[in-house]
Amino acid sequence: MSIYWNPQCSLLNMRMTPNLKVLLLMSLVAYTCRGDTLEETRSINPIDKPEWVVKDALSSISTTTPPDEMIVTSPSLVAILLAEMGYVTQAAMTDIKAIKAALTDFQKDIEVQTTGELDDKTWQKLSAVKISATRKAELQFISSTVQNKTLWAQYMLLNLGYQPDAIDKGVTIWTKMAFSRFQKHHGLKVTGQLETKTFDTLVEAFKNQQTVESFSDENISDELATTISDHHYRHPPLEKLLRIKTAQLNIYLESLDPYSQYLSPDEYQLYKKTVRSRIKIGLGINLLGDDQHVIVVPLRNGPAYQAGLKRPHFLRKLNGKKVTFKTLLSEAPPQYKRGSIIKLAVSKSPLGAIKHYRVKVRAFRRDTIELISEAKVNLIRIHELTSRETAKQLKRVVKKLPADKKVIIDLRYSPGGSLFETLDAVSLFLPAETPLITLVDQADYEEKFSALKGEIAQKRAIDILVSPHTASSAEVFALILKHYARARIIGTLTQGKCLSQQLFDFEDGSAVKLSVYDILGPDNRSCQNVGVMPDIKIDRNHILDTAFIMNRMN
Structure with missing residues (x-):
């Protein structure tokens, strides 16, 4: 891969914090330690005297640690720069003593x-x-490893x-937000990650100096920023929120917790049509998954159920393509048009025999609870805890x-729902006034x-x-019924999401879903990132096999 290099745009010809200096120095150390020297790649006419391209920002450089530590931590870069101007002959072979002697000569010349x-x-x-074109080789090395x-x-x-200004070896939330904003500007899929297409586009933008000022986008509104700061349970600082662009907001919210989300006006309209309506248009399935597997759960009398898919299966392919849960969420919705045919390839186990189903997208009624006869038992399957239902x-x-x-209540495929509906439902199995939960907001x-x-x-039982x-x-x-010994929990450790969300909408048609409360159980402890431990453990590979689970229970 070739990288365009503009001599005016040096790695060093820029405003740098002390951390940035050291990190770039460390990156270039590996280049010189390969045994290459600058003399092997430099231009035919070496620079005899320093030629400066000084930015105003350089005058404000200050270091919180002694600058000469850079000589010790990363001598190679200092030697390269001195060699570029003829103060050092072989950068890779120069020791610290020689570097300091060269620096003394350099300091005499610059008075x-x-x-x-x-x-x-x-x-x-x-x-x-002013950096010569020979830095191109160094940049090619810099881009040769993931870090x-x-x-x-x-x-x-x-x-x-x-x-x-802050640059770090790792990918911080600010880097992810920068990636997401760049991706949105350049028509790329907004992931906040450094993917190959993003990197190649970034190189082209850098080559053509397509700065952020070339595009128009706005900071989030004061009302939205204040709402997030006032209501999110982690109370993020308002001054930080006011700096965030709309395109970056979901990346920032993800850094606070995995469940808060900003919905644009179009997304919120779709949310109201699909999530809040009992009449759906689709395949009649719930999709659950992680980085490894996707599970398809048919709803009774929905399109997939009518097509023959009666029980939950692992989804192996969608319309002939292998999918992960992440790609499924981003790629499947555009295909879900009324009347279209969707091909599902599923199996009973992650690597089991594949069965194929053709499902026609149509309208169907979605119930939150189903009484299912499976493995000679009646299961009450709760798909979602829906308010007032x-x-x-x-x-x-x-x-x-x-x-x-x-x-037997089946929560294997339930991602949750209304917290207050949950309290109404669990009250069916406990005496009145039994302590259930405590909610804790951002003000404690x-x-x-x-x-x-x-x-x-x-x-x-x-x-x-x-x-x-x-x-x-x-x-x-x-968690509540386990605490009071009113139920046996059978299966695997649960997900560990014990935060309560609230939806806030705005006059422009947008909305934001925020985690506003930490949920403490009857023991006054949070299960956030902890989950509920089962009384009878079932191997994850058998979690869809109701007959296997019934045998273990008995």
């Missing part, structure tokens, strides 16, 4: 105090030297105005079951909740099936 140390004034001049490729990308983002439906279904049979204000009247199953996909309010449901 500063001759100390032999890399002080601020000396660094100011040395880092401002240094990221550093080089950060430098380009900084040069184009996307990233603040789930508790009533659960009460009705439990009353239909024979009084001498245990209640606590609000406690107890069970409502209406217990209907005082003496009935309860089993709850859980999986790694059991999350949020579904975990709270299981």
Whole structure:
């Protein structure tokens, strides 16, 4: 891969913080330690005298650590710069003593105090030297490893105005936000990650100096910034939020917690049409997954169920293409048009035999609870805890079951839902006034909740099936009944999402979903990033196999 190099745009011909200096020095050390010397690649006519391209910003350079530490930590770069001007003959072979002697000569020529140390004034001049085309070789090396490729990308983002002054070896939240803003400007998929296409586009933008000023985008509104600062449970500082561009907001929110999200006006309209309506248009499936697997859960009497897919399976291919959960979320929705045919390739286990289904996209009714007969038992499967629906439906279904049979509640495929609906539902199995949860907001204000009247199953045994996909309010449901020994938990450790979200909408049609409360269980502990431990453990590979689970339970 060739990289355009403009002599005026040096790695060193820029404003740099002390950390940036050291990091770039460290990156270039590896180049000179390969045994190459600058003399082997430099131009035919060496620079006899320093030729300066000094930016005004260089005059404000200050270091919090002694500048001469750079000679010790990264002598190679200092030697390269001195060799570029003829003060050193072989950069790779020069020791610190020789470097300090060369610096003394250099300081005489630029008429500063001759100390032999890399002080601020000396660094100011040395880092401002006009770089020849020979630096192209060094840049090619910088981009040859993942770590240094990221550093080089950060430098380009900084040069184009996307990233603040801080550059680090790792990818910080500010780097991700810079990537996302650059990706949006250049019509790339917004991921906040340094992918090959992003890097290549970044090189071209750097070549053509397409700075951030070439594009128009806006900071988030004061109202949105204030809402996030005032209501998110981590209370992010308002002054930081006011600097964030709209295109960067979701990356920033992700750094606070994985569940907060900004919805543009178009996204919020789609959300209201799909999430809030019981009549859906689609395949009649729930999709759950992680980096390794995608699980497809058919809804009774939905299009996939009618096509023959009766039970949850691992999704192997969608329309002939292998998918991950991440790609599925980003690529599948455009194909979901009424009347279109979607091909699903599924299996009972991650590597099992594949079965194929053709499913026609159509309208269907989505119920939050289903009574399912599977493996010779009746399961109450809760797909989602929906406000003003789930508790009533659960009460009705439990009353239909024979009084001498245990209640088996299947939460394996439930990502959660309404927290307050969860408290209504769990109250069906506990005496009134039983302490349930405590909510803690960003000001550490606590609000406690107890069970409502209406217990209907005082003496009935309860089993709850859980999986790694059991999350949020579904975990709270299981956690409460486990704490009071009202239910056995069977399955795997749950996801560990114990934060409560609230949706805030705005006059421009946009909305933001924020994590506003930390949820403490009856023991006054949070299950955030902890999850609910099962009483009977089931291997993850068998978590879809209800018959296997029933055998273990018995």
